[in-house]
Amino acid sequence: MTQWWCSASGRPWTWEPQFYPGVWIAMIALAIVFGILARKGRLMGESRLVFWSGWTAVGFVWQALDWPIGPLAAGYLASAHAVQFLTLALVAPPLMLLAVRRPLAAAVPAAGQGRSIAMLLTQPIIAGVLFNVITITTHAPAVVDRLMPSQLGAFAIDMLWLAGGVVLWWPLVVSAPQRSWFTTPVRMLYLFMATLVHTGIAMVMLISQFPMYGIYELAPPWDVWSPIEDQNLAGGVMELAGAAIILGIITVMFFRWSRGVAGDNAPKAPPRD
Amino acid sequence: MLRLLRLLRLHRLPAAASLCLAACTAPAPAHGVALEPPLPRPSFTLTDTQGKPYDFAQRTHGRLTFLFFGYTSCPDVCPVHAANIAAVLHKLPFEDQLKATLVFVTVDPARDSLPALRAWLDHFDRTFVGLRGGESAVDSVMGKLGLPAAIRAAPAKPNGWYEVGHAAVVIVFTADDVAHVMYPFGTRQVDWAEDIPRLLKVGR
Numbered sequence: 001m002t003q004w005w006c007s008a009s010g011r012p013w014t015w016e017p018q019f020y021p022g023v024w025i026a027m028i029a030l031a032i033v034f035g036i037l038a039r040k041g042r043l044m045g046e047s048r049l050v051f052w053s054g055w056t057a058v059g060f061v062w063q064a065l066d067w068p069i070g071p072l073a074a075g076y077l078a079s080a081h082a083v084q085f086l087t088l089a090l091v092a093p094p095l096m097l098l099a100v101r102r103p104l105a106a107a108v109p110a111a112g113q114g115r116s117i118a119m120l121l122t123q124p125i126i127a128g129v130l131f132n133v134i135t136i137t138t139h140a141p142a143v144v145d146r147l148m149p150s151q152l153g154a155f156a157i158d159m160l161w162l163a164g165g166v167v168l169w170w171p172l173v174v175s176a177p178q179r180s181w182f183t184t185p186v187r188m189l190y191l192f193m194a195t196l197v198h199t200g201i202a203m204v205m206l207i208s209q210f211p212m213y214g215i216y217e218l219a220p221p222w223d224v225w226s227p228i229e230d231q232n233l234a235g236g237v238m239e240l241a242g243a244a245i246i247l248g249i250i251t252v253m254f255f256r257w258s259r260g261v262a263g264d265n266a267p268k269a270p271p272r273d
Numbered sequence: 274m275l276r277l278l279r280l281l282r283l284h285r286l287p288a289a290a291s292l293c294l295a296a297c298t299a300p301a302p303a304h305g306v307a308l309e310p311p312l313p314r315p316s317f318t319l320t321d322t323q324g325k326p327y328d329f330a331q332r333t334h335g336r337l338t339f340l341f342f343g344y345t346s347c348p349d350v351c352p353v354h355a356a357n358i359a360a361v362l363h364k365l366p367f368e369d370q371l372k373a374t375l376v377f378v379t380v381d382p383a384r385d386s387l388p389a390l391r392a393w394l395d396h397f398d399r400t401f402v403g404l405r406g407g408e409s410a411v412d413s414v415m416g417k418l419g420l421p422a423a424i425r426a427a428p429a430k431p432n433g434w435y436e437v438g439h440a441a442v443v444i445v446f447t448a449d450d451v452a453h454v455m456y457p458f459g460t461r462q463v464d465w466a467e468d469i470p471r472l473l474k475v476g477r
Binding site for chain 2: 210211214227
């Protein structure tokens with residue numbers, strides 16, 4: 001029977017490619033919406049590099065959801081699941097948002113109730129809390145073991161990660177509505193705090209004595225490594241790759257900010273008469 | 274395969290926690306399916322992986338013994354059970370590891386030669402015992418334990434590969450030479466880790 005979305009099937013893994021119609025439909029929908037917005041962004045002056053980075057991110061989302069990473073992550077390997085999480089929540093959303101930030105910012109109402117709703121939805125504290133609630137919930141063993149065997153459940157987790165990533169990165173990348181208090185040092189702190197939870201989950205995966213997730217422990221074995229080695233690898237991927245992404249971005253933000261501060265404090269040339 | 278296994282699979286019952294074991298001093302296992310009445314350690318002789326007769330009752334007398342029927346081509350249940358028990362046994366103190374034995378009886382003697390059986394078991398633990406006998410002999414042992422006989426399907430793939438339906442439980446005999454509990458497929462490492470130290474105390 002054809003599955004419309006990758007879920008834990010309990011069947012032995014096969015390298016025979018599988019077709020998941022739901023993934024293709026979702027990707028076509030994402031590509032259409034992104035394509036329209038990215039084209040608008042390009043017309044509004046976004047660089048070609050940012051435009052194509054956004055399309056690359058769409059490709060990353062597709063790779064994370066479709067065969068082979070999708071089904072491997074859904075029912076065989078916690079490490080593939082960790083790669084999927086990083087791709088859907090931390091890598092693809094900022095790149096996609098960067099390419100479409102101008103049309104998105106333009107779409108935010110300048111005043112009225114619409115602006116109030118936009119202010120609330122993109123409020124950094126709410127966004128940070130929401131992202132971490134999604135991260136904790138979707139990594140809880142009881143939730144993962146219950147949802148991943150069902151296609152709808154697996155779909156819900158994938159979409160929550162993508163949505164959580166958009167929520168997390170919006171205040172940083174789109175920056176609309178603007179907030180005067182959300183300065184670069186606060187942004188760096190926001191990014192650092194917002195990702196502490198997934199670092200904690202990665203630590204638990206690294207030090208846990210037994211496999212945390214039944215779906216991976218009881219799945220038809222993957223001969224390359226044992227379930228606990230796979231879980232340690234998943235923790236390592238989340239910890240190291242996650243830290244590299246976040247700290248890399250924070251470092252770039254810091255140097256840009258410090259250059260700007262240095263520029264502001266530089267001695268001004270005396271005015272010529 | 275899964276449908277076949279589901280037919281044969283014995284479902285987890287909530288009775289395990291309320292078990293009163295023979296000694297009644299050791300804490301009862303927290304997982305698995307309680308056997309009421311408990312099963313006496315069966316007496317049978319099959320061939321071990323060295324080609325020598327292995328008298329199960331005599332060789333495992335007084336030892337914590339995990340008895341499991343499966344086959345080395347099994348894609349899911351058998352390697353998961355074996356890997357999970359091995360992973361937990363390896364975490365026990367060495368003296369406790371010496372008190373436990375896993376005996377794996379192949380239900381697919383046509384494909385599981387003695388060297389193939391040994392190689393498969395060594396993948397998990399070199400001390401695991403592999404036994405082989407004729408189909409009727411193995412089915413008869415399973416019958417003694419109240420397990421359904423294995424169902425050997427006709428080859429369904431061009432390479433002649435076929436599935437074998439078999440009971441997916443591990444029966445655990447304790448030092449008092451009876452089995453009070455058996456563990457269905459789905460038993461996690463964390464469950465074994467909680468129960469094995471308890472099972473080691475039963476009957477001592």
